[in-house]
Amino acid sequence: MFESLQHLISGFVIAGTVQNLLYCLIGCIVGTIIGVLPGIGPIAGIALLIPATFGLNPTSAIIMLAGIYYGAMYGGSTTSILLNVPGETASVITCIDGYRMAQKGRAGPALAIVAIGSFIAGTLAIFGMVFLAPPLAEAALAFGPPEYFSLMVFGFIVLSNVTGKSLLKSLMMAIVGLIIGTIGIDPVTGDARFTFGSTPLLSGIEFVAVAIGVFGIGEVLVNVNQPSELLDQGVIMPRLRELYPSLQDLKQSLGAILRGTVSGFGIGLVPGPAPVIATYASYMIERKVSKHPEEFGKGAIEGVAGPESANNSACQAAFIPLFVLGIPFAPPTAILLGALLIHGVNPGPLMISQHPGLFWGVIASMYIGNFMLLILNLPLVPLFANILRIPKRILLPLIILFCITGMYTVNNSVFDIWMMLLFGAMGFLMRKWAYEGAPLLLALVLGPKLEVAFRQALMISHGDFGVFVNRPVSMVFLLATSIFLLFPFIRMLFKKTMKGGF
Amino acid sequence: MAGTGMFPLCLGILLMILSVIFILRILFQVKEEQVSKEAPNTSSESPIQLILFLAAMALATFFFNRLGYPLTSFLLMVALLRILGIRRWGQNILISVVTAVGSYFLFVKWLDIPMPKGWIGL
Numbered sequence: 342m343f344e345s346l347q348h349l350i351s352g353f354v355i356a357g358t359v360q361n362l363l364y365c366l367i368g369c370i371v372g373t374i375i376g377v378l379p380g381i382g383p384i385a386g387i388a389l390l391i392p393a394t395f396g397l398n399p400t401s402a403i404i405m406l407a408g409i410y411y412g413a414m415y416g417g418s419t420t421s422i423l424l425n426v427p428g429e430t431a432s433v434i435t436c437i438d439g440y441r442m443a444q445k446g447r448a449g450p451a452l453a454i455v456a457i458g459s460f461i462a463g464t465l466a467i468f469g470m471v472f473l474a475p476p477l478a479e480a481a482l483a484f485g486p487p488e489y490f491s492l493m494v495f496g497f498i499v500l501s502n503v504t505g506k507s508l509l510k511s512l513m514m515a516i517v518g519l520i521i522g523t524i525g526i527d528p529v530t531g532d533a534r535f536t537f538g539s540t541p542l543l544s545g546i547e548f549v550a551v552a553i554g555v556f557g558i559g560e561v562l563v564n565v566n567q568p569s570e571l572l573d574q575g576v577i578m579p580r581l582r583e584l585y586p587s588l589q590d591l592k593q594s595l596g597a598i599l600r601g602t603v604s605g606f607g608i609g610l611v612p613g614p615a616p617v618i619a620t621y622a623s624y625m626i627e628r629k630v631s632k633h634p635e636e637f638g639k640g641a642i643e644g645v646a647g648p649e650s651a652n653n654s655a656c657q658a659a660f661i662p663l664f665v666l667g668i669p670f671a672p673p674t675a676i677l678l679g680a681l682l683i684h685g686v687n688p689g690p691l692m693i694s695q696h697p698g699l700f701w702g703v704i705a706s707m708y709i710g711n712f713m714l715l716i717l718n719l720p721l722v723p724l725f726a727n728i729l730r731i732p733k734r735i736l737l738p739l740i741i742l743f744c745i746t747g748m749y750t751v752n753n754s755v756f757d758i759w760m761m762l763l764f765g766a767m768g769f770l771m772r773k774w775a776y777e778g779a780p781l782l783l784a785l786v787l788g789p790k791l792e793v794a795f796r797q798a799l800m801i802s803h804g805d806f807g808v809f810v811n812r813p814v815s816m817v818f819l820l821a822t823s824i825f826l827l828f829p830f831i832r833m834l835f836k837k838t839m840k841g842g843f
Numbered sequence: 844m845a846g847t848g849m850f851p852l853c854l855g856i857l858l859m860i861l862s863v864i865f866i867l868r869i870l871f872q873v874k875e876e877q878v879s880k881e882a883p884n885t886s887s888e889s890p891i892q893l894i895l896f897l898a899a900m901a902l903a904t905f906f907f908n909r910l911g912y913p914l915t916s917f918l919l920m921v922a923l924l925r926i927l928g929i930r931r932w933g934q935n936i937l938i939s940v941v942t943a944v945g946s947y948f949l950f951v952k953w954l955d956i957p958m959p960k961g962w963i964g965l
Binding site: 361425509510512513516517519520525527529532534535562565566567733734735738739741742743745746749750753755758759762764765769792795796 | 847848850851854855857858861862864865868889890893894896897900901903904907910912913916919922923924927928929938942946950957
């Protein structure tokens with residue numbers, strides 16, 4: 342334990358260099374702007390800025406990208422409260438009570454409590470990370486290919502189950518993502534697959550292209566498709582009656598914040614879009630625990646404080662599986678995984694020992710980032726919100742230009758831009774027909790790993806498929822997966838028998 | 844045993860199975876006449892705008908290398924702004940110039956990222 346603290350201190354030293362502080366600040370600012378802009382979520386934002394990090398060393402790069410992740414979370418809350426527009430999926434819950442508060446003129450306290458709650462949650466979560474990460478890494482060393490395979494399958498199924506309305510559609514998206522991931526060179530044998538003789542396709546489809554395409558361009562296209570009048574909209578900002586929360590507010594929120602932190606952290610460790618689940622869970626907990634549940638939906642400050650804190654600590658906790666197992670459990674962490682790989686760092690149980698500077702430096706920078714965001718957000722919120730006054734007519738082309746430019750900088754390849762446009766069109770259709778993009782993206786990133794794990798497992802067992810079931814850890818994951826899959830059916834059967842048969 | 848094509852093949856089969864289940868589900872819904880039809884919000888969509896938008900992006904991508912970055916970004920902005928309804932050319936050109944020049948300086952000069960030069964030579 343003391344060793345961890347020592348490492349953490351050295352992490353602060355690393356994160357505290359002027360250079361890294363600057364990168365953290367840039368990340369936070371850019372992230373907040375991205376979070377505030379409806380449409381571009383943290384995924385596209387991080388993806389767009391990966392190219393800008395090429396000249397940097399891995400530690401600085403990840404510090405900046407992690408700052409974007411955070412900043413986007415904060416920014417997303419801002420638009421939820423001010424506009425009833427969730428900047429990204431995890432901010433949806435904040436819209437409910439947050440917007441009501443804003444309508445009552447209490448936008449100031451709402452925004453402030455978001456910042457404060459997230460800061461407290463982030464601080465506490467960091468301690469959780471410090472003490473949990475190294476032991477988890479050791480436990481993860483016992484993972485072999487079969488365990489990784491089963492864990493990833495579990496992660497896929499959970500993610501597909503929780504995003505969107507239809508498990509079936511999300512599963513289909515996941516498989517499509519896996520298939521796209523097979524384009525290129527077979528990781529095990531080196532044969533070319535699905536390349537149709539085209540050279541650019543040999544390296545597979547650039548996942549940044551898919552990310553920006555589906556989430557960034559897709560969203561823009563959805564907006565373009567809307568009737569012309571909506572394009573004049575920018576932002577209508579309600580007048581701020583008070584800027585800061587009262588003591589009463591703080592007292593009420595404290596419990597929510599603490600509860601949110603704990604539940605968010607636990608949920609963040611689990612595969613799936615943890616921040617989103619954490620916000621829903623926290624809202625439900627707060628409603629049940631509250632002494633005046635009728636207030637919820639009308640502007641109860643706990644309804645904002647709890648979910649936002651849970652969101653923040655879940656984001657922190659999501660870094661643990663990423664760094665320790667090398668498996669991203671949520672789409673933004675998938676992008677971070679891609680960024681790590683691009684910089685030549687291979688996350689996994691060995692990462693902490695091989696790159697201690699990177700690991701502890703990033704954790705320390707998260708704390709610093711939280712602090713920075715607290716300072717940034719309290720006074721600068723009106724400024725950021727003004728960006729939303731830009732009418733969509735002008736904003737959308739700007740976003741497109743940014744996407745195309747950013748895409749080009751990854752590989753200097755116009756082919757990538759074509760891919761991005763193609764996936765942009767696909768993203769539009771996916772939106773229209775209610776297919777989720779997150780499973781596709783996760784599958785694209787994890788696909789090669791999944792396949793390698795699968796084939797390695799079979800090689801170890803000399804072709805015996807029982808290897809997945811014979812090993813206890815692997816079996817547990819597969820069992821959990823089956824339960825998840827069958828749960829809706831079991832519930833349906835239960836209901837029908839309860840109602841007196843078919 | 845586990846050849847190159849096995850994984851894609853398994854995925855393909857899985858996808859087919861899921862698709863069949865999907866189709867069956869839709870057929871069942873029609874039979875049970877579920878009233879919860881989610882009517883899509885088609886309050887006067889603008890598909891023309893969308894198609895023009897896509898066409899503009901495609902053209903820009905096509906000429907990206909030939910025209911060079913600053914020129915392409917300028918033209919793209921002009922086109923997109925017009926498609927979305929900015930009728931006053933003055934405003935349009937102003938925004939496009941500022942954006943194109945701004946991003947050129949940001950990406951090429953400040954961040955030192957190589958962008959295609961095109962025949963203007965920028």
